Amino acid sequence: MNRAAMGERAADEPPSLARRVLPKLLLSLVLGGILAFVVQRSGVNIIPEADSFAHVTWWTVPAYVGVLLVTHFFRASRWRYLVEPVKDDIPFWDGVLLNWIGFFAIFALPLRLGELARPALTKIRHRVSISAGLGTVAVERVIDGLVASVCVLWALLALPQREHVTDPIALSLPYYATVAVGVFVAAFAGLLLFLWQRAFAVKLIHWTFGRLSKRLGELLSQKVADVAEGVRSVSEPRLAGGFLFETILYWGTNALGMWLLAWGCGIDMTFGFPELIAHAARTRRLCAGTILGSGTVSNTDRSAGSSCLAEVRMIETLEQGAPVTPFLDFGDTVRIEMTGEDGDPLFGAIDQRLEQSR
Secondary structure, three states, X not given: OOHHHHHHHHHHOXXXXXXXXXXXXXXXXXXXXXXXXXXXXXXXXXXXXXXXXXXXXXXXXXHHHHHHHHHHHHHHHOHHHHHOOOOOOOOHHHHHHHHHHHHHHHHHOHHHHHHHHHHHHHXXXXXXXXXXXXXXXXXXXXXXXXXXXXXXXXXXXXXXXXXXXXXXXXXXXXXXXXXXXXXXXXXXXXXXHHHHOHHHHHHHHHHHHHOOOHHHHHHHHHHHHHHHHHHHHHHOHHHHHHHHHHHHHHHHHHHHHXXXXXXXXXXXXXXXXXXXXXXXXXXXOOOOOOOOXXXXXXXXXXXXXXXXXXXXXXXHHHHHOOOOOOOOOOOOEEEEOOEOOOOOEXXXXXXXXXXXXX
């Protein structure tokens, strides 16, 4: 075989998997490294100190891993309801494995380019068009965004609010959560409208682009029709109900896992005073005599007491529905005293009476 023939044969061969994946993976690692460097420089320790693990309840770590596996099982298994109108003979575990590969691709590739992995793999293995696959991804993203934004809005509105909050950003959070819900509701309505007027959308695309090129118009109109096939599951109650049910299981187990891990890692302070001082010195120009205000300390063990009346009132609201402990009033006395292990005071008692100014 001459060199020209060998060159033509090499040119006809598709690029290897390593050549297709490694550049994207390298780009992801570079971007991740840059972000990690920025976070580390801002004072956040990406790798905690060894003593930070002293309060971890270790059985919660494997328990969290188990819950995480259940979470991602439901995240992957629910996809079968979305793809059924396009192709109803995809084996169950094949669909789960395809989705797991796609989830890894989302983590590995930058800018969520991994969203294209599932449609591409489904086309290779089961001859489902990429356009139809993207339609199923669109439904999944819209429903997930709607569920997540509704949960955030509920948390902001239903949970007790701290009193006397004046921070404009904190006050505007419920508004932004409402906007997020509105965006995803509009996106879902758009999917339904697109599905309802599918024939009109196909004809419109064909007519618009067909004026430029008949072939281009036919190609794009077929892509739109394929996307509509991927969206069709939302119009069938059985498929939409099954997908929504497993979506709730997915988000529910996800929340359970986060709560379990947070509880298992819970300590009285998320950072100590040495870390507070180190972070402040790293990010600000501090001079001798600088006083750092850390705010009050909230104890995980409530029997140890609370450091501020606002926290006591918040706990009472959570447990009893309304605060019972009043705020300070004129004539009340505040006494603060710290003692050592031998019981002797370290710096004397602070004993002050609240008096009205005259």
